[in-house]
Amino acid sequence: MNIDLLTGSSHKIYGPKGVGFLYVRNGIEITPLIHGGGQEFGKRSGTENIAGIVGFASAAELAKKEMKKESARQIKLRDYLIKNVLKIEDSHLNGHPVKRLPNNTNFWFDFIEGESLITHLDFYGIAGSTGSACSSKSLEPSHVLLAIGLKHEQAHGSLRLTLGKYTSKSDIEYVLSVLPNVVKRLREISPLK
């Protein structure tokens, strides 16, 4: 893939928290941020978290074994979720319909604000996130959504729902039974039409 440097986090693949990896291509020289005992080939000093590292390696093995099957399963669920969420009037998909992570969906709903949306979903036990400025400590919208060309108002009403290996079809069905009503409810409150 022509990669010079690559990092990854263990907890993203169900490994222990607090461990990550760094890939450095042969011939790439980096200056360490943490100096001291010269551990990890002098790239990151400090006593290694052995249990964490072994856990991460184990998680990586499991993930690799399941990857093909799991990606295909999540893509199917993801596309099912996208297809049905877009049935909500004035809803839009952020990002590419197909060229996206198997577990990622991100929508934008006209006339409503994201923090209100995720709070209502939370009442129903659904965890999502929003790029809305209102939910951030800085009152700045998601820099990622702005970087892919969304306007502030669009980021304002955005909702990210991500899947995982424990997400089932019935979870998706549950979200689809709740989300349209929550959007409808917030639009009743909104003066924008």
Place this chain on the structure above:
Amino acid sequence: MDYQTYTKKVVKHFKCPKNLGKIENADGFGKAGNQICGDEMFLYIKVKKDKRGREILSDIKFQTFGCVAAIATSSMITTLAKGKTIDEALKIGKKDITEALGGLPKIKQHCSILAADALTEAVYDYKSKNKLPISKELKEEHERIQKQTKEVEEAHKDYIKFERKQFR
């Protein structure tokens, strides 16, 4: 912002807002926009005279585009203002709203200004429509809010244009 950082009262007013909606042929209409986050609030009032001839806010309704705090403060101001005389209602400030909600996270304090501004605007609208005397203070407040709301609409003009194109 985690909703658990909001007080129970805020969550209650957000979940089930009071006085939600629109009043057709309202006596006064107020609109306020928030420069900081782009929230927008519409507020409608009905005015009736009581036995002593005082002007009472007999009905009040709102519509708000905004976050949890914006919706909760909107709901709260309508609760506080309903049944009050116009002059009493004008005195409701952001502090009263915040206190009645048991407090707001620091970063959400500005939301309570939106609600107070929209009410001020609705009263101004009622007074000017009925050619009633308008105090210097009210006039100055009105000008400040108008300027601010215009700035919000200017910043969001693409969105507003988009709405018009799509839905009008």
